[in-house]
Amino acid sequence: MPWRWRWGAAFTTGAALVLTTGCGTVAERRTAAMDAALDFERALGARDGAAVCAMLAPSVREEVERSARTACEEGVLTEEVPSAAPAADDIEGVDVSGRQARVVFPADTLFLSQFSGGWKVIAAGCTPRPQRPYECLLKGG
Amino acid sequence: MSPMSRSVRKFLRENGLGLVFLTLFALAVVGQAFAGHADFNNQLAADDLQQVTLGEYMASSDFAVDVMENWQSEYLQFFLYVFLTVWLVQRGSPESKNPDKIGVESDEEQRVGPHAGSDAPRWAAAGGLRLKLYASSLGYVMGTVFVLSWLAQSITGVAAYNQEQLRQLQAPMSWPKYILSADFWSRTLQNWQSEFLAIASMAVLSIYLRQRGSPESKPVGAAHTATGVEG
Numbered sequence: 610m611p612w613r614w615r616w617g618a619a620f621t622t623g624a625a626l627v628l629t630t631g632c633g634t635v636a637e638r639r640t641a642a643m644d645a646a647l648d649f650e651r652a653l654g655a656r657d658g659a660a661v662c663a664m665l666a667p668s669v670r671e672e673v674e675r676s677a678r679t680a681c682e683e684g685v686l687t688e689e690v691p692s693a694a695p696a697a698d699d700i701e702g703v704d705v706s707g708r709q710a711r712v713v714f715p716a717d718t719l720f721l722s723q724f725s726g727g728w729k730v731i732a733a734g735c736t737p738r739p740q741r742p743y744e745c746l747l748k749g750g
Numbered sequence: 751m752s753p754m755s756r757s758v759r760k761f762l763r764e765n766g767l768g769l770v771f772l773t774l775f776a777l778a779v780v781g782q783a784f785a786g787h788a789d790f791n792n793q794l795a796a797d798d799l800q801q802v803t804l805g806e807y808m809a810s811s812d813f814a815v816d817v818m819e820n821w822q823s824e825y826l827q828f829f830l831y832v833f834l835t836v837w838l839v840q841r842g843s844p845e846s847k848n849p850d851k852i853g854v855e856s857d858e859e860q861r862v863g864p865h866a867g868s869d870a871p872r873w874a875a876a877g878g879l880r881l882k883l884y885a886s887s888l889g890y891v892m893g894t895v896f897v898l899s900w901l902a903q904s905i906t907g908v909a910a911y912n913q914e915q916l917r918q919l920q921a922p923m924s925w926p927k928y929i930l931s932a933d934f935w936s937r938t939l940q941n942w943q944s945e946f947l948a949i950a951s952m953a954v955l956s957i958y959l960r961q962r963g964s965p966e967s968k969p970v971g972a973a974h975t976a977t978g979v980e981g
Contacts, residue, residue: 641774664769665939666798666799668798704912704916704922706811706872706907706909706912706913706916706922707810707811707812707910707912708799708800708802708913709912709913709916709917710916711916711921711922720916720919721798722799722917723798723800724800728795731799731919732919735919737921742918742919742920743919743920743921745919748919749797749798
Protein backbone atom coordinates (compact mmCIF):
# COMPACT_ATOMS: atom_id res chain seq x y z
CA MET A 610 0.00 0.00 0.00
CA PRO A 611 1.51 3.43 -0.90
CA TRP A 612 2.46 5.45 2.19
CA ARG A 613 -0.09 8.15 1.38
CA TRP A 614 -2.88 5.55 1.44
CA ARG A 615 -1.55 4.08 4.68
CA TRP A 616 -1.78 7.49 6.36
CA GLY A 617 -5.30 7.90 4.92
CA ALA A 618 -6.37 4.47 6.17
CA ALA A 619 -4.85 5.14 9.61
CA PHE A 620 -6.63 8.51 9.84
CA THR A 621 -9.99 7.03 8.78
CA THR A 622 -9.62 4.16 11.25
CA GLY A 623 -8.68 6.58 14.03
CA ALA A 624 -11.64 8.85 13.27
CA ALA A 625 -13.99 5.85 13.21
CA LEU A 626 -12.62 4.65 16.55
CA VAL A 627 -13.09 8.07 18.12
CA LEU A 628 -16.69 8.15 16.92
CA THR A 629 -17.59 4.62 17.93
CA THR A 630 -15.66 3.76 21.10
CA GLY A 631 -16.02 4.91 24.67
CA CYS A 632 -19.62 6.00 24.74
CA GLY A 633 -20.81 3.92 21.76
CA THR A 634 -22.15 5.25 18.47
CA VAL A 635 -24.64 8.10 18.37
CA ALA A 636 -27.39 5.64 17.29
CA GLU A 637 -26.61 3.32 20.21
CA ARG A 638 -26.62 6.15 22.72
CA ARG A 639 -29.87 7.49 21.29
CA THR A 640 -31.56 4.09 21.62
CA ALA A 641 -30.19 3.61 25.14
CA ALA A 642 -31.44 7.07 26.21
CA MET A 643 -34.89 6.38 24.71
CA ASP A 644 -35.10 3.00 26.45
CA ALA A 645 -34.18 4.58 29.79
CA ALA A 646 -36.79 7.32 29.31
CA LEU A 647 -39.46 4.73 28.45
CA ASP A 648 -38.54 2.63 31.50
CA PHE A 649 -38.82 5.72 33.70
CA GLU A 650 -42.21 6.77 32.32
CA ARG A 651 -43.58 3.21 32.56
CA ALA A 652 -42.40 2.87 36.17
CA LEU A 653 -44.02 6.22 36.95
CA GLY A 654 -47.26 5.12 35.25
CA ALA A 655 -47.23 1.88 37.24
CA ARG A 656 -46.51 3.87 40.43
CA ASP A 657 -43.51 1.62 41.08
CA GLY A 658 -41.48 3.90 43.36
CA ALA A 659 -38.47 1.59 43.56
CA ALA A 660 -38.22 1.33 39.77
CA VAL A 661 -38.63 5.11 39.38
CA CYS A 662 -35.86 5.80 41.90
CA ALA A 663 -33.58 3.27 40.20
CA MET A 664 -33.81 5.42 37.06
CA LEU A 665 -32.98 8.70 38.84
CA ALA A 666 -29.52 10.28 38.97
CA PRO A 667 -28.03 10.26 42.52
CA SER A 668 -28.49 14.02 43.02
CA VAL A 669 -32.20 13.79 42.06
CA ARG A 670 -32.76 10.87 44.45
CA GLU A 671 -31.14 12.88 47.24
CA GLU A 672 -33.31 15.90 46.46
CA VAL A 673 -36.50 13.77 46.52
CA GLU A 674 -35.53 12.32 49.90
CA ARG A 675 -34.58 15.72 51.27
CA SER A 676 -37.76 17.50 50.16
CA ALA A 677 -40.17 14.59 50.99
CA ARG A 678 -38.29 13.68 54.19
CA THR A 679 -38.80 10.02 53.44
CA ALA A 680 -37.28 7.26 51.33
CA CYS A 681 -37.07 7.98 47.61
CA GLU A 682 -39.39 5.06 46.79
CA GLU A 683 -42.22 6.69 48.72
CA GLY A 684 -41.33 10.32 48.24
CA VAL A 685 -41.10 10.19 44.47
CA LEU A 686 -44.75 9.08 44.19
CA THR A 687 -45.90 12.21 46.02
CA GLU A 688 -44.39 14.40 43.30
CA GLU A 689 -46.89 15.49 40.68
CA VAL A 690 -44.90 14.43 37.67
CA PRO A 691 -47.21 13.67 34.72
CA SER A 692 -47.16 9.94 34.13
CA ALA A 693 -48.27 7.62 31.39
CA ALA A 694 -47.32 4.21 30.09
CA PRO A 695 -45.96 5.30 26.73
CA ALA A 696 -44.75 3.23 23.80
CA ALA A 697 -41.70 4.13 21.73
CA ASP A 698 -44.04 5.56 19.07
CA ASP A 699 -45.27 8.16 21.58
CA ILE A 700 -41.87 9.82 21.76
CA GLU A 701 -42.08 13.18 20.02
CA GLY A 702 -38.39 13.99 19.99
CA VAL A 703 -34.98 12.77 21.14
CA ASP A 704 -31.83 14.90 21.28
CA VAL A 705 -28.58 13.25 22.30
CA SER A 706 -25.36 15.19 22.58
CA GLY A 707 -22.36 13.48 24.11
CA ARG A 708 -23.44 12.17 27.50
CA GLN A 709 -26.60 14.27 27.75
CA ALA A 710 -30.08 13.71 26.30
CA ARG A 711 -33.56 15.19 26.17
CA VAL A 712 -36.59 12.97 25.46
CA VAL A 713 -39.93 14.62 24.73
CA PHE A 714 -43.21 12.78 25.41
CA PRO A 715 -46.68 14.27 24.78
CA ALA A 716 -47.22 14.93 28.51
CA ASP A 717 -43.65 15.19 29.81
CA THR A 718 -40.10 16.11 28.91
CA LEU A 719 -37.15 14.32 30.50
CA PHE A 720 -33.47 15.22 30.67
CA LEU A 721 -31.03 12.34 31.07
CA SER A 722 -27.31 11.91 31.62
CA GLN A 723 -25.04 8.92 31.09
CA PHE A 724 -23.67 7.26 34.23
CA SER A 725 -21.64 4.07 34.63
CA GLY A 726 -24.91 2.24 35.41
CA GLY A 727 -26.57 3.55 32.23
CA TRP A 728 -28.70 6.58 31.39
CA LYS A 729 -30.32 8.22 34.43
CA VAL A 730 -32.97 10.92 34.67
CA ILE A 731 -31.60 14.27 35.86
CA ALA A 732 -34.90 16.15 35.45
CA ALA A 733 -38.54 15.14 34.83
CA GLY A 734 -41.90 16.86 34.58
CA CYS A 735 -40.23 19.64 32.60
CA THR A 736 -42.00 22.39 30.70
CA PRO A 737 -40.19 24.83 28.39
CA ARG A 738 -39.78 28.53 29.17
CA PRO A 739 -38.72 30.99 26.48
CA GLN A 740 -35.00 31.93 26.73
CA ARG A 741 -34.70 30.18 30.09
CA PRO A 742 -34.04 26.65 31.37
CA TYR A 743 -36.99 24.25 31.49
CA GLU A 744 -39.05 24.37 34.67
CA CYS A 745 -38.91 20.86 36.15
CA LEU A 746 -40.93 19.27 38.96
CA LEU A 747 -38.19 16.69 39.64
CA LYS A 748 -34.51 17.62 39.49
CA GLY A 749 -31.33 17.73 41.56
CA GLY A 750 -30.82 20.29 44.28
CA MET B 751 31.10 8.03 15.13
CA SER B 752 29.29 5.50 12.91
CA PRO B 753 27.89 6.56 9.54
CA MET B 754 24.39 5.87 10.93
CA SER B 755 24.71 8.25 13.89
CA ARG B 756 26.35 10.83 11.61
CA SER B 757 23.38 10.73 9.28
CA VAL B 758 20.94 10.99 12.23
CA ARG B 759 22.81 14.04 13.55
CA LYS B 760 22.78 15.56 10.07
CA PHE B 761 19.04 14.94 9.77
CA LEU B 762 18.35 16.53 13.17
CA ARG B 763 20.59 19.53 12.41
CA GLU B 764 18.94 20.15 9.04
CA ASN B 765 15.35 19.67 10.25
CA GLY B 766 15.54 21.18 13.73
CA LEU B 767 12.91 23.85 13.16
CA GLY B 768 10.20 21.46 11.99
CA LEU B 769 11.09 18.76 14.53
CA VAL B 770 11.21 21.11 17.53
CA PHE B 771 7.89 22.71 16.68
CA LEU B 772 6.23 19.33 16.05
CA THR B 773 7.51 18.16 19.44
CA LEU B 774 6.29 21.36 21.14
CA PHE B 775 2.92 20.88 19.41
CA ALA B 776 2.63 17.30 20.72
CA LEU B 777 3.60 18.36 24.26
CA ALA B 778 1.15 21.26 24.20
CA VAL B 779 -1.72 19.05 22.99
CA VAL B 780 -1.01 16.55 25.77
CA GLY B 781 -0.89 19.41 28.31
CA GLN B 782 -4.15 20.80 26.91
CA ALA B 783 -5.76 17.35 27.23
CA PHE B 784 -4.80 17.02 30.91
CA ALA B 785 -5.81 20.58 31.82
CA GLY B 786 -9.02 20.42 29.76
CA HIS B 787 -9.93 17.07 31.31
CA ALA B 788 -9.58 18.45 34.84
CA ASP B 789 -11.59 21.57 33.94
CA PHE B 790 -14.34 19.52 32.25
CA ASN B 791 -14.63 17.21 35.26
CA ASN B 792 -14.88 20.24 37.55
CA GLN B 793 -17.90 21.39 35.55
CA LEU B 794 -19.46 17.90 35.69
CA ALA B 795 -18.86 17.76 39.45
CA ALA B 796 -20.58 21.14 39.87
CA ASP B 797 -23.63 19.69 38.08
CA ASP B 798 -23.56 16.43 40.11
CA LEU B 799 -22.88 14.41 36.97
CA GLN B 800 -20.55 11.50 36.42
CA GLN B 801 -16.98 12.45 35.62
CA VAL B 802 -15.21 11.16 32.51
CA THR B 803 -11.87 9.48 31.93
CA LEU B 804 -9.05 11.20 30.06
CA GLY B 805 -9.71 8.95 27.05
CA GLU B 806 -13.42 9.79 27.04
CA TYR B 807 -12.59 13.50 27.30
CA MET B 808 -10.14 13.31 24.39
CA ALA B 809 -12.83 11.65 22.26
CA SER B 810 -15.39 14.31 23.25
CA SER B 811 -16.67 17.31 21.33
CA ASP B 812 -15.49 19.57 24.17
CA PHE B 813 -11.85 18.68 23.55
CA ALA B 814 -12.27 18.67 19.77
CA VAL B 815 -13.82 22.14 19.58
CA ASP B 816 -11.07 23.64 21.73
CA VAL B 817 -8.45 22.17 19.39
CA MET B 818 -10.28 23.08 16.18
CA GLU B 819 -10.99 26.70 17.06
CA ASN B 820 -7.26 27.30 17.45
CA TRP B 821 -6.27 25.37 14.35
CA GLN B 822 -8.65 27.26 12.08
CA SER B 823 -7.37 30.63 13.21
CA GLU B 824 -3.72 29.65 12.74
CA TYR B 825 -4.33 28.39 9.21
CA LEU B 826 -6.44 31.46 8.42
CA GLN B 827 -3.52 33.60 9.59
CA PHE B 828 -1.06 31.88 7.26
CA PHE B 829 -3.55 31.71 4.39
CA LEU B 830 -4.15 35.48 4.58
CA TYR B 831 -0.48 36.22 5.14
CA VAL B 832 0.57 34.18 2.10
CA PHE B 833 -2.08 35.72 -0.18
CA LEU B 834 -2.13 39.31 1.07
CA THR B 835 1.64 39.74 0.98
CA VAL B 836 1.42 39.29 -2.81
CA TRP B 837 -0.48 42.58 -3.01
CA LEU B 838 0.18 44.43 0.24
CA VAL B 839 3.57 45.68 1.39
CA GLN B 840 5.00 47.22 4.55
CA ARG B 841 7.88 49.57 3.86
CA GLY B 842 10.89 48.71 6.03
CA SER B 843 9.62 45.27 7.05
CA PRO B 844 11.55 42.05 6.37
CA GLU B 845 8.13 40.37 6.18
CA SER B 846 7.31 42.39 3.06
CA LYS B 847 8.71 42.62 -0.44
CA ASN B 848 9.67 45.91 -2.06
CA PRO B 849 6.77 48.14 -3.15
CA ASP B 850 7.96 47.95 -6.78
CA LYS B 851 7.27 44.19 -6.76
CA ILE B 852 3.60 44.35 -5.81
CA GLY B 853 1.59 41.62 -7.58
CA VAL B 854 2.35 38.11 -8.81
CA GLU B 855 5.57 39.24 -10.59
CA SER B 856 6.80 38.14 -14.02
CA ASP B 857 7.48 34.54 -15.09
CA GLU B 858 11.16 35.42 -15.33
CA GLU B 859 11.29 36.73 -11.76
CA GLN B 860 9.40 33.66 -10.54
CA ARG B 861 11.51 31.29 -12.67
CA VAL B 862 8.55 29.41 -14.13
CA GLY B 863 7.63 27.96 -17.55
CA PRO B 864 10.46 28.54 -20.03
CA HIS B 865 12.45 30.37 -17.30
CA ALA B 866 12.47 27.36 -14.96
CA GLY B 867 15.89 26.01 -14.08
CA SER B 868 16.93 22.37 -14.32
CA ASP B 869 16.39 21.91 -10.59
CA ALA B 870 12.94 23.57 -10.57
CA PRO B 871 9.91 21.55 -9.37
CA ARG B 872 8.36 19.75 -12.37
CA TRP B 873 5.05 21.63 -12.16
CA ALA B 874 6.87 24.97 -12.13
CA ALA B 875 8.29 24.14 -15.55
CA ALA B 876 5.10 22.53 -16.84
CA GLY B 877 2.93 25.59 -17.57
CA GLY B 878 -0.87 25.54 -17.97
CA LEU B 879 -3.18 24.39 -15.19
CA ARG B 880 -0.45 22.53 -13.32
CA LEU B 881 1.66 25.68 -13.06
CA LYS B 882 -1.40 27.72 -12.05
CA LEU B 883 -2.17 25.26 -9.24
CA TYR B 884 1.42 24.85 -8.11
CA ALA B 885 2.06 28.60 -8.18
CA SER B 886 -0.56 29.07 -5.43
CA SER B 887 -0.32 25.67 -3.76
CA LEU B 888 0.90 27.02 -0.41
CA GLY B 889 -2.07 29.37 -0.12
CA TYR B 890 -4.55 26.78 -1.40
CA VAL B 891 -3.43 24.21 1.18
CA MET B 892 -3.47 26.74 4.03
CA GLY B 893 -6.91 27.96 2.89
CA THR B 894 -8.28 24.43 2.58
CA VAL B 895 -7.06 23.39 6.03
CA PHE B 896 -8.57 26.62 7.40
CA VAL B 897 -11.99 25.91 5.85
CA LEU B 898 -11.98 22.27 6.97
CA SER B 899 -10.90 23.05 10.52
CA TRP B 900 -13.45 25.89 10.77
CA LEU B 901 -16.12 23.47 9.57
CA ALA B 902 -14.90 20.94 12.14
CA GLN B 903 -15.06 23.69 14.79
CA SER B 904 -18.71 24.34 13.90
CA ILE B 905 -19.64 20.63 14.03
CA THR B 906 -17.81 19.84 17.27
CA GLY B 907 -18.87 23.23 18.63
CA VAL B 908 -22.59 22.59 18.22
CA ALA B 909 -22.19 19.18 19.90
CA ALA B 910 -20.30 20.68 22.84
CA TYR B 911 -22.74 23.59 23.09
CA ASN B 912 -25.76 21.27 23.03
CA GLN B 913 -24.22 19.05 25.67
CA GLU B 914 -23.93 22.04 27.96
CA GLN B 915 -27.44 23.23 27.07
CA LEU B 916 -28.87 19.83 28.01
CA ARG B 917 -26.86 19.79 31.24
CA GLN B 918 -28.42 23.15 32.11
CA LEU B 919 -31.93 21.84 31.21
CA GLN B 920 -32.13 23.98 28.09
CA ALA B 921 -33.15 23.13 24.52
CA PRO B 922 -30.40 22.14 22.07
CA MET B 923 -29.71 24.06 18.87
CA SER B 924 -29.46 22.99 15.21
CA TRP B 925 -26.19 23.43 13.24
CA PRO B 926 -27.59 26.21 10.98
CA LYS B 927 -28.66 28.17 14.05
CA TYR B 928 -25.39 27.46 15.83
CA ILE B 929 -23.23 28.99 13.08
CA LEU B 930 -25.13 32.25 13.62
CA SER B 931 -24.91 31.96 17.41
CA ALA B 932 -22.94 34.03 19.90
CA ASP B 933 -21.01 30.93 21.06
CA PHE B 934 -19.70 30.13 17.57
CA TRP B 935 -18.67 33.70 16.76
CA SER B 936 -17.22 34.34 20.20
CA ARG B 937 -14.98 31.27 19.84
CA THR B 938 -14.07 32.27 16.29
CA LEU B 939 -13.38 35.97 16.77
CA GLN B 940 -11.44 35.64 20.02
CA ASN B 941 -8.93 33.56 18.05
CA TRP B 942 -8.94 35.72 14.94
CA GLN B 943 -8.25 38.94 16.81
CA SER B 944 -5.07 37.56 18.38
CA GLU B 945 -3.80 36.23 15.03
CA PHE B 946 -4.36 39.55 13.28
CA LEU B 947 -2.65 41.45 16.09
CA ALA B 948 0.33 39.07 15.94
CA ILE B 949 0.78 39.63 12.19
CA ALA B 950 0.43 43.40 12.47
CA SER B 951 2.95 43.42 15.35
CA MET B 952 5.47 41.32 13.44
CA ALA B 953 5.13 43.37 10.25
CA VAL B 954 5.57 46.70 12.04
CA LEU B 955 7.94 45.90 14.94
CA SER B 956 10.40 44.19 12.58
CA ILE B 957 10.89 47.54 10.84
CA TYR B 958 12.61 48.96 13.92
CA LEU B 959 13.66 45.97 16.03
CA ARG B 960 16.20 43.25 15.21
CA GLN B 961 16.97 39.66 16.17
CA ARG B 962 20.54 38.90 15.26
CA GLY B 963 20.84 35.70 13.22
CA SER B 964 17.11 35.22 12.64
CA PRO B 965 15.79 35.14 9.06
CA GLU B 966 12.61 36.73 10.43
CA SER B 967 14.62 39.89 11.14
CA LYS B 968 16.68 42.27 9.05
CA PRO B 969 20.44 42.24 9.71
CA VAL B 970 21.08 44.24 12.89
CA GLY B 971 22.81 47.03 10.98
CA ALA B 972 20.24 47.28 8.18
CA ALA B 973 18.44 50.60 7.74
CA HIS B 974 14.89 50.98 9.05
CA THR B 975 13.86 51.83 5.50
CA ALA B 976 15.29 48.63 3.99
CA THR B 977 12.38 46.44 2.85
CA GLY B 978 12.39 42.73 2.04
CA VAL B 979 15.85 42.17 3.52
CA GLU B 980 16.23 39.12 5.73
CA GLY B 981 19.15 38.59 8.10
